[in-house]
Amino acid sequence: MNNIRPDRQGPHRTVFEKNKRVILKTQNTCGICGHPVDKSLKYPHPLSPVIDHVVPVSKGGHPSSIENLQLAHWQCNRQKSDKLYADRAASSTVVGNRNLPQSCDWTKYRA
Template identity: 65%
Template sequence: MAELRADRQGAHRVAFDKNKKIILATQNTCGICGRPVDKHLKAPDPMSPVIDHIIPINKGGHPSDISNLQLAHWTCNRQKSDKLFKQPQEEPKVLGNRNLPQMMNWAMYRG
């Protein structure tokens, strides 16, 4: 017999169900594709809402911590499976003018 995942049994199940309700009440877009999720759709509709583990349990993700859970479409969650996706890194902000594009050849400037 297959072993049940941690989010489907014991204390984690109670916490997962509680956090699932919070996410369904507060999130409206798929954490994977970024499009709106219609919460009125029911399984087996491919666009029905599900709760996705951002870091999969088998890759060390917490089974019931709300910071590891997000709303997703069923089909997006199936395609993601147990893959890890890097979060897009924000470009570093330039605080000085040393990295600005050169608009003038200052070597030829005579003051």
Template identity: 55%
Template sequence: MKKNYTQRLGPFRQEYERNKKKILMFQDTCALCGKPVDKRLKYPHPMSATIDHIIPIDRGGHPSDICNLQLAHMCCNRAKSNKLQANQEEGVKAPPSNRVLPWSLDWTKYKADSKV
């Protein structure tokens, strides 16, 4: 017998599908690894696009809230499974998140061009 996933069945299905379309339309980068997602790839390709729950449903995350959904590669999403990111610093009270992307630029060394 299959599990009853609340985002596929029940009252959250329509909202989940609407939010999934928005995410696929506006996001292009895997929220877990930071690399581009090729949306032309289809399941079961490991680099195909999937929707990841930032806070897994079985850990109290909302099944269809757009704030709890993000774009991810299927292989990244499978590797994450239902884990939450551990806070790096002890004693820091921060909301749980899995949005750890590599920095694209070290902004501490940025100097504006004076020719503006």
């Protein structure tokens, strides 16, 4: 049984890598906590930059769509894991083109 995610191999990999480069060039803040991301930091630093899936692949999110990808800190992405917003229609402040988690009620997260 092959449990490797589509963004890790296969046809989505090329598109994911292209979109990852675009995001690293165009975004500067963590889509999860809203704080600036220092792109000079490298893994395993907890604040190193990573690409996060807004809707996790395991929850049906597209593995390589740029609309489903955002810049994040490594530690923020690890804490978010594969969670989704339970109530996406909640009123929130829009910063740029994304609703950031600090503008939502984190108690409404579901695993």
